[in-house]
Amino acid sequence: MKRPAFALILGVFVVSAACSTGSGPTSAAATPKAGGTLKVALESELRTLDPLKSSQRVERQVYYNMYDSLVTIDTSLKIKPGLATSWTYTDPTTLQFVLRQGVKFHDGTDFNADAVKFNIDRILNAASSPRKSELASVKSVEVKDASTVIFHLKKQDAALLAQLVDRAGMILSPAAIQKAGADLGLNPIGAGTGPFVFVEWKRDDHLTLKKNPNYWVPGRPYLDEVIYRPITDSNAALAALRTGDIDVAGTNAIADKDIASIKSDSSLVYKDIPGLSFEGFEVNGGSGVFADKAKRQAVALALDRAQILKNVFFDLHTLSRGPIPPTSWAIDSSENLYTAVDINKAKSMATGFSFALKTPNTPGSIQEATLIKDQLSKAGITANIQTEEFGQILTEASAHKFDAALVGWSGRIDPDGNMYGWFHTGGGFNDGQYSNPQVDSLLEQARVASDQAARKPLYDQAQKILVEDVAYIFIGHGPAQEIASAKVHNFPLIADSIDRFAEVWKG
Amino acid sequence: MVPVAFLVSVAVFSLIHLTPVDPAELILGEERTPEAVVALRHELGLDRPLPEQYVTWISHALRGDLGRSIRTNQPVTQAILERLPATLELGTAALAWSVLLAIPLGTIAALRRGSPVDVLATGFTILGVSVPNFFIGILLILVLSVNLRLFPPGGFTPLTDSIPDNLHRLILPAITLGTVTTAINTRFTRSSMLEVLRQDYIRTARAKGASWRQVIVGHALKNALIPVVTVVGIQVGAILEGALVTETIFSWPGIGKLAIDSIFGRDYPIIQGFVLAIALSYMLTNLAVDLAYAWLNPRISYA
Secondary structure, rough: HHHHHHHHHHHHHHHHHHHOOOOOOOOOOOOOOOOEEEEEEEOOOOOOOOOOOOOOOHHHHHHHHHEEEEEEEEEOOOEEEEOOEEEEEEOOOOEEEEEEEEOOOOOOOOOOOOHHHHHHHHOOOOOOOHHHHHOOOOOEEEEEOOOEEEEEEOOOOHHHHHHHHOHHEEEEOOHHHHHHHOOHHHHOOOOOOOOOEEEEOOOOOEEEEOOOOOOOOOOOOOOOOEEEEOOOOOHHHHHHHHHOOOOOOOOOOOHHHHHHHHHHHEEEEEEEOOOOEEEEEEOOOOOOOOOOOHHHHHHHHOOOOOOOOOOOOOOOOEOOOOOOOOOOOOOOOOOOOOOOOOOHHHHOOOOOOOEEEEEEEEEEHHHHHHHHHHOOOOOOOOOEEEEEEEHHHHHHOOOOOOOOOOEEEOOOOOOOHHHHHHOOOOOOOOOOOOOOOHHHHHHHHHHHHHHHOHHHHHHHHHHHHHHHOOOOOEEEEEEEEEEEOOOOOOOOOOOOOOOOOOOOEOO | OHHHHHHHHHHHHHHHHOOOOOHHHHHHHHHOHHHHHHHHHOOOOOOHHHHHHHHHHHHHOOOOOOOEOOOOOOHHHHHHHHHHHHHHHHHHHHHHHHHHHHHHHHHHHHOOOOOHHHHHHHHHHHHHHHOOOOHHHHHHHHHHHHHHOOOOOOOOOOOOOOHHHHHHHHHHHHHHHHHHHHHHHHHHHHHHHHHHOHHHHHHHHHHOOOOHHHHHHHHHHHHHHHHHHHHHHHHHHHHHHHHHHHHHHHHOHHHHHHHHHHHHOOOOOHHHHHHHHHHHHHHHHHHHHHHHHHHOOOOOOOO
């Protein structure tokens, strides 16, 4: 009796698979239509709605639609005006912003220089906030007049503007912050100035934003409402997208293995560009087996990155040449040192040693680690896979108690964000204890250099050295993705993989 | 009840602190600069000695204050209470369909022992206990949601918003969650019924001329249900465990998801509160099971 039932299920599956092949997405440039609700799946639930306390990439997906920052970026990652209309360095350590006038917070209070000072001071006084280190160069903020604010810096910081694009530069209503008190992270009523207004957050179920009718960009947003749903199971997110239960799946909400089926579904749209992240594994150069540079180089030479990208990431990720992603102006595309596998050279550097590879206990990571183990064995290197909960790996990596660990980085707009904390001596994320005075000096110079043209050669040099030193085993850069129903139009695909919905409309 | 709850809280507190994970590191994630980690540990009181942390927690708990989540800063009581209705609804539906299907199915299988109905029922029970519920869930979503578009693939609508939509979204997770218990209950009902049917008093009842219907419903079933009730009582726990998986697959905003996130996030106050809630629900279920015995068999009394 069981067989016919199983055959029926299998039959339905096969028929549906056969029916779901179709042509790629079509996107017609049409007149934007106002109205409608956009339903969005997020890879996980948020922890907090307070940018001060935020530490998850997924939280930024919601923030960017309800809060505005002083400055923002365009698709080429160039800094554009946001809540500040212009900015000038009156001297190398004094940065003056002219603020947009007539902007109101969702609670009806005015956005002005006092609000900017209030928010920045809040960060400077919060020792436990990840934002504090982002604004480490800021000494104080001065209100010149209602629409002019001056940042006094401890030292020059070429990466500061890029930091102000993100959470450190988001300006919330001081009145709303004070009113919400300890509950700001849960219920930020009226706190933003953004295109959408916070309505409610039923944790683990949905978070609703509605259109801000007084948004400072005339005629925007088009949508009436955005509803976010955390769908942690990739299969469930895919099913919800197929059935129209959601319109958009955020980057990472759908597993790489399922992207091919989305590409072949004519009712869905898939597009991607290389994102800002880097992935691979940390190596502990401070102590243990990888204190020997030759062994790190042997591992880097024996790895077949292309095979990993193909088998684990389904060719959706881009081969990594170093910490700088291909989308950045600071990419050194001539860097090719470890992009091809060379077993003989690897063996000549070092062979016959073993190390522990700490691997998060998720199927994708274990698959990646297994492939790495297999590849390295060809060069006589033994990788012993140690699967652990990700939190445990983070704890041990911070304490430098590891040989190698599969820990990546979500990436930042400015190259400084992908390099300084990771590879400067004593940097906040420098788990591998990499230390090279030359790299330190280059990264410091790049921070105080005046413009991109001056910074680029410094980053090129720094990258060359730390790639050669194998400060980290770079494998790939993850994509920024548009995964949506074909009814969703005008989706701005930006390398920071944050979905901004002010311009999006539903047809 | 109070000593049990106390022991449970001590055990959980000790066990969860044995794991080598620092919640402050987890909260800060990839943005964990050493300075921020130290400051956050201090802010959350995690740098104080463990016994002191426990005493602070228990003294507040005794006054009804379970504290705030260290991840989200949400009050623990609120976090649990706002998710409890969804889990209760899902659990009740799963148990209800499991009992409503299992008792008739088990009874018929026992009465028609060896017949195709019995083979079918036994086959179902083997399949039901062997197939893990995450697989059943994914299969149901694939076939009934994605392919046939009969049900939404997940999500939750509160009863107060729309009763039809609520029930529509409830069916697949309830089937998923209740399949294992249905299978077990069918087996128990069947074997217990077979046992009872062999008893002398059944033969006596038949000999006195009582109809089959009277014998089955009036004599056999009531007695056969006593072990089944015990099992159903135990299953309340199994349902809560199963809810951890089912709620994740169907994006159901219940306490199962909260528990998983809190355990992985080392959110001590929420875990403590959750365990207390579970211990309490076990104790209440045991009480209900004891009362059900007395109703099913009046000879059992609690004078």
